[in-house]
Amino acid sequence: MRLGTKFIVFIAIIHLVALGLSFAIFFTKPLLFILSEAFILLSLFFAWQVYQDLIQPLKLLMTGVEAIHDRDFNVKFLKTGKYEMDQLIEVYNQMIDQLRTERTQQQEQHYFLQKLVATSPTGILMLDFDQHITDLNPKAEEIVGMPARQLLQLSLTESSHPILQALSRLKTGEARTFNFNGVALFKCQKAHFIDRGFPRYFVMLEELTAEILAAEKNAYGKVIRLMAHEVNNSIGAVNSILDSTLYYLDENPDVQSAVRVAMERNDHLNQFMRNFADIVRLPMPQKQRLDLHELLQNMAKLMEFNARSREITLEWALHPQPIWLDADRQQLEQVLVNVLKNAFESIGRGGKVIFKTSPSQLEIIDSGSGISADVAAQLFTPFFSTKKNGQGIGLTLVREILHNHGFSASLQTEEVGKTVFRVGF
Known part of the structure; x- marks a missing residue:
């Protein structure tokens, strides 16, 4: 039973009892009966006023509770002129203002965090x-x-x-x-x-890929420039001196031969340093619109003789539609030459290379001996090589070219007889 109902029942019982008692003196004391009836009516009037004063705050509270339950923080109440009621209204209005402010701040913070996470x-x-x-x-x-x-x-x-x-x-x-x-x-x-x-x-x-690549290139670039400068300057002067001494060694062929070997070795050393310097001096790609399928077919013709000499067949699994790229043709040709050369060396003799394309990637699949997981993790490390006399320049150059184009690259053995070099556009 609600509080208001209880109050009405209580007042009704009291006044019914009073009314019954007043009828007991109706015949003996009529004047007192009239006064008692007037008192009962006055009491009912004051009881009704008290009821209104008690129930109105409760109704106010219930209305506020329903508004809060509906998450409506815009409902506010006007003051009535009654002290206790106005105090309650003031507290409620302050609470609603605080809840609305906190909710707005929470929503703004939520949207900010959503935007922050999304971007x-x-x-x-x-x-x-x-x-x-x-x-x-x-x-x-x-x-x-x-x-x-x-x-x-x-x-x-x-x-x-x-x-x-x-x-x-x-x-x-x-x-x-x-x-x-x-x-x-x-x-x-x-x-x-x-x-x-x-x-x-x-x-x-x-x-961290971009930051690591930039730091690596900056580090080995400084070393290579310093080495190239010193080696090239020294080799140029040494070769000039050796070339001059040949004029004075006509009668001693053994010494002439030794000098020529020294000069040839100097030339090899010079070329060795040029190979490293080419990576540091690699220009940014001059991009132009090109057809990937046409580029692959041209490179296949270039490498066809090498493939035949090793009894390697070239197979195709091209996307039915042309795939257009914005790229530097010469630099992509360098990438393909290095990749195909590595594939041929991995196969050795008697295998196949498959060119597979889709709008989002290029795959060059070979049937070579494969790559272990440990080696695969280091393949694109600058100057890492598994070859006995390898310099590790090829894949380093490949990595730099593809990175400058904004392409991704991976090389891994997915199963026995299937090593995949994958370029993502």
């Missing part, structure tokens, strides 16, 4: 207790290389994607650096925050 250069993945992805930002989509609709509710522990597998091994509060495909380098960190009393886990992926 963040760091990939962010939100996880549930079972490590299923519940939300992610556009940068995370870009890094993982999968659309959000495929990633949502995907489990890190059950996914075969190398990046997601690496993230599943992270512990809360742990930060680690991962290298993918020998090129892409990411700093990954797992953390959590408390949401409504429960921990919410998230993972941040920060790409």
Whole structure:
């Protein structure tokens, strides 16, 4: 029973009893009966006034509660002129103003954080207790290389994607650096925050590839310039002296031969330094519109004799439509020459190379001996080589050219007899 109903019942009982008692003196004391009836009427009037004064604040409170329940923070009340009521209204209005201000600030902060996460250069993945992805930002989509609709509710522990597998091994509060495909380098960190009393886990992926490549190039560029300057200056002077001594050694052929060998070796050393210097002096690409399929077919013709001599067949799995790129033709030709040369050397004799294209990537697949996971992680490290006398210049040059074009690159053995060099556009 509501408080107002209880009050009415209570007043009604009291006045009914008083009315009954007054009828008992109706015949004996009529004047007193009339006075008692007047008193009862006056009492009913005051009881009704008290009822209004008590119930109005309750109605006010109930109206305010319903407004708050409906999340309507614009409902405010006007003062009535009664002290107690006005005090209650003032407190309520102040509370509503505070709630509205805090709600506005909370919404603005929420929208700001949403915008900040959406435009963040760091990939962010939100996880549930079972490590299923519940939300992610556009940068995370870009890094993982999968659309959000495929990633949502995907489990890190059950996914075969190398990046997601690496993230599943992270512990809360742990930060680690991962290298993918020998090129892409990411700093990954797992953390959590408390949401409504429960921990919410998230993972941040920060790409360090561009910064690392720039630092590496700056470091080895300074060394190569210094070495090239000193070696070229010394070799030029030494060759000039050796060339002059040949005029005085006509009667001693053994010494002449030794001098010529020394000069030839100096020339080789000079060429050796030029190869390194070419990477440092690599110009920015002069981009033009070109057909990728035409470029591949031209390079296949160029390398056809080399392939035949090794009994290697060239196969094609091209996209049915032409694929147009904005790229430097000469630099991409350098990339393809290096990649095909490495593929031929890996195959040795009697194998195949497949050219496969799609609008988003180029794949050059060879049936060579393959690459171990340890070697694959270092392939694009500057001047790393698995060859006995290799300088590691080829793939370093490939990496620089593709990076300057804004293309991604990877080289890995996906299964026995299938090594894939992949370029993403």
